[in-house]
Amino acid sequence: MFLQIATEFATIGSMFSLSQPIRLAVQDKLAALRRLAKRNPMQKPFYIFGAGCQARCILNAALEAGYRPSAFLDDHPQASDLLGVPIFVAAGFPFEPGFRFVVGIGDCDRRREKFDLLVSKGGEPMTIIHPDSSVSRFSRIGAGTVVFAYALLDPCVRVDENCIVNAGAMIGHDAIVERDAHISAGARVGAGCHIGEASFLGIGAIINNGVTVGRSAFLAMGALVSHDVPPHFKAVSPHRKEAILTPIAG
Numbered sequence: 001m002f003l004q005i006a007t008e009f010a011t012i013g014s015m016f017s018l019s020q021p022i023r024l025a026v027q028d029k030l031a032a033l034r035r036l037a038k039r040n041p042m043q044k045p046f047y048i049f050g051a052g053c054q055a056r057c058i059l060n061a062a063l064e065a066g067y068r069p070s071a072f073l074d075d076h077p078q079a080s081d082l083l084g085v086p087i088f089v090a091a092g093f094p095f096e097p098g099f100r101f102v103v104g105i106g107d108c109d110r111r112r113e114k115f116d117l118l119v120s121k122g123g124e125p126m127t128i129i130h131p132d133s134s135v136s137r138f139s140r141i142g143a144g145t146v147v148f149a150y151a152l153l154d155p156c157v158r159v160d161e162n163c164i165v166n167a168g169a170m171i172g173h174d175a176i177v178e179r180d181a182h183i184s185a186g187a188r189v190g191a192g193c194h195i196g197e198a199s200f201l202g203i204g205a206i207i208n209n210g211v212t213v214g215r216s217a218f219l220a221m222g223a224l225v226s227h228d229v230p231p232h233f234k235a236v237s238p239h240r241k242e243a244i245l246t247p248i249a250g
């Protein structure tokens with residue numbers, strides 16, 4: 001069965017060259033999706049919203065976790081497929097009841113907007129946990145959240161809905177990450193921290209134990225934070241000077 005589906009996807013991907021107008025391909029792709037659904041009636045369709053970098057990484061995590069997306073949905077697709085998975089224009093898409101989804105958009109506010117939209121259309125957010133991450137059995141991960149490879153979540157961590165915990169991020173025990181937050185690759189969230197809704201923690205940001213980061217805050221890459229960050233504040237560590245580039249002799 002899996003092989004059959006993989007073959008079907010390969011066919012969908014190869015049927016449409018990137019230069020072919022997406023408009024013309026839609027009916028054929030929808031027909032192919034319907035054939036897939038018939039072959040696999042127990043499996044609800046699964047969409048990744050977005051078709052950019054974040055969505056591509058989520059596709060990878062989903063496949064590693066054993067979930068095969070039916071399609072990407074995008075407001076303005078730039079191609080007819082992404083890595084062999086078809087892309088559909090989101091506006092007017094005929095959603096089936098009980099479809100499953102994950103939003104593959106890095107920007108927290110846009111991710112929230114699309115998450116709420118898809119829930120309002122009857123979608124069920126999926127939680128994806130890359131098998132190479134380490135998530136404590138005593139932690140709770142919300143619906144629609146994706147945990148990428150090598151992320152480490154200590155016991156009693158709570159990550160709410162629609163969050164991104166990117167590759168190699170570490171979240172200490174008893175920390176809380178509220179909905180729509182994005183913890184970028186390699187960020188370190190200390191034990192007992194409270195990260196507010198839709199906050200963005202840049203690559204490699206380090207937050208001391210017990211710090212509260214207010215909602216919609218922005219922590220720059222490499223930010224070192226040991227005091228609370230109020231809502232809607234930006235935190236940049238000024239000691240992080242731009243690397244000085246000099247030619248290597250020889």
Ligand SMILES: CC(C)(COP(=O)(O)OP(=O)(O)OC[C@H]1O[C@@H](n2cnc3c(N)ncnc32)[C@H](O)[C@@H]1OP(=O)(O)O)[C@@H](O)C(=O)NCCC(=O)NCCS
Nearest residue numbers: 166184185201202203220221222223236237238240241242
């Ligand atoms: C802080 C940030 C928003 C600044 O972006 P920007 O306004 O475009 O700034 P620029 O890149 O033009 O750099 C302006 C100055 O700030 C410095 N700077 C940039 N980012 C910095 C950072 N994270 N910490 C400290 N200084 C930083 C630059 O070195 C530069 O200094 P200079 O004027 O002495 O040369 C951005 O660098 C950042 O951290 N983005 C988050 C990226 C990230 O983590 N993405 C995750 C993807 S999963």
